[in-house]
Amino acid sequence: xxxxxxxxRVRYAETDRMNxxxxxxxxxxxxxxxxxxxxxxxLSYKDLEDSGTILPVIEWxxxxxxxxxxxxxxxxxxxxxxxxxxxxxxxxxxxxxEEGKLLTIGDVLLYFMRSATMERAHMPNExxxxxxxxxxxxxxxxxx
Numbered sequence: 001x002x003x004x005x006x007x008x009r010v011r012y013a014e015t016d017r018m019n020x021x022x023x024x025x026x027x028x029x030x031x032x033x034x035x036x037x038x039x040x041x042x043l044s045y046k047d048l049e050d051s052g053t054i055l056p057v058i059e060w061x062x063x064x065x066x067x068x069x070x071x072x073x074x075x076x077x078x079x080x081x082x083x084x085x086x087x088x089x090x091x092x093x094x095x096x097x098e099e100g101k102l103l104t105i106g107d108v109l110l111y112f113m114r115s116a117t118m119e120r121a122h123m124p125n126e127x128x129x130x131x132x133x134x135x136x137x138x139x140x141x142x143x144x
Contacts, residue, residue, distance in 0.1 A: 002134035003079040004037040010072045020067040027060060030093045030108055033076035037091070041130040053124050055089065055110040062106035066097070073098050083135045087112045087120040 014025045035045050048055070068074055077094040084090075088109060095104040112121045123131075 001079065001081045002037070002041070002131055003077060004033075004040045006033050006036040006076045006078070008032055008074050008076060010068055010070055010074060012070050015070045018067075019069050021069070021072075023062070023064060026062050026064075026095070026104055026106065029074065029076055029095060030060070030062075030078075030091075030106060033078040033093055034091055034108065036076075037078040037080075038127075041127070043127060043130060048124060048127070049115065051124065051126075052115050053121060054113050054115045056113060057108055058111050059109035060106070062104055064104050066101060066103045068095065068097060068103050074103070080131070080134075083131070084112075084123050087122060089123070 008029060010021055014021050016022045038045055038048075045055070075096045077096065079092045079094075080089070081092055082090065088111060091108045091110070093104075093106045093108060094102060096102055112123055113119065114121045
């Protein structure tokens, strides 16, 4: 399992009339978490895209448990709990406030695709090598 954490502060423009983060902003918060999780592996989304691999979001869901408000410092926890199979990459994302209370949970499913052909692709070798230390094969063997 691979997990990372990223902090983001709620800006005034991200809140609604109730002084609560507008639900649509969580898609951006989740994206920040995913991009930074990949960066913390030693890769970048930009480099993946420049090498011909894109990762379009094909499914996104969220459950809102508690509100986040203007100026809150949020922690976005991004987790890959399963080795990416075939062409799919599923991130579990959680948003916590400064007190450690869970505010929002969600899942984002992406596809590995070749940008030139828009066809499904497998995870790039460079990314697989960076993720291997965090996962074991079924039965407990380490990926090699």
